[in-house]
Amino acid sequence: xxxxxxxxxxxxxxxxxxxxxxxxxxxLAPLVLDDVFGFELLQMGAWGPARHLLDGARTQHTTLxxxxxxxxxxxxxxxxxxxxxxxxxxxxxxxxxxxxxxxPYAVLREADRILAAEGQLILLGFRPASxxxxxAAASRSGxxxxxxxxxxxxxxxxxxxxxxxxxxxxxxxxxxxxxxPRGGPESVLPGILRRGxxxxxxxxxxxxxxxxxxxx
Numbered sequence: 001x002x003x004x005x006x007x008x009x010x011x012x013x014x015x016x017x018x019x020x021x022x023x024x025x026x027x028l029a030p031l032v033l034d035d036v037f038g039f040e041l042l043q044m045g046a047w048g049p050a051r052h053l054l055d056g057a058r059t060q061h062t063t064l065x066x067x068x069x070x071x072x073x074x075x076x077x078x079x080x081x082x083x084x085x086x087x088x089x090x091x092x093x094x095x096x097x098x099x100x101x102x103x104p105y106a107v108l109r110e111a112d113r114i115l116a117a118e119g120q121l122i123l124l125g126f127r128p129a130s131x132x133x134x135x136a137a138a139s140r141s142g143x144x145x146x147x148x149x150x151x152x153x154x155x156x157x158x159x160x161x162x163x164x165x166x167x168x169x170x171x172x173x174x175x176x177x178x179x180x181p182r183g184g185p186e187s188v189l190p191g192i193l194r195r196g197x198x199x200x201x202x203x204x205x206x207x208x209x210x211x212x213x214x215x216x
Contacts, residue, residue, distance in 0.1 A: 030056025
């Protein structure tokens, strides 16, 4: 049965603000997955409707695993204890997953267990030091709905380095305000940025790409 948290998240993604975030991340996903090859790309955790973030994947096969059944979910399993053998996945995608689970480091360690040597790990996260982070901190019910916490990119990179990952790239995104678009000056900012100007506020989110290094 769908929980009230799941219902609130689905309603948010169907609203103007959630839909705008999805559009931006759907456009971003093919860019960050462009050099991810191999047989299997595994998305751990559902974010938004169905499998929209996996559409641009260039691996031979994609799988979406989540704790609960839903549109596009291939496998239902606890994210910190997956029924998969070690070192069997070529690439793993974590779209805000660490911010949604109770124990983010346990989920990250499980991702590391099943990821093959030299495999890529891609993470999306909201920046605490941003207007989106402030909105999340001020919300009692979670913002966006279901979010338990925000994790700084520096903290996630430290976790990855402890697990012997090489940080390949860190890319900021999500420059619009955490409110429903209403037109006006904010709506013209993407065009301004393309002409070489700067936003008056920091990016609300980041994408980290890392590679699993195994030293013998």
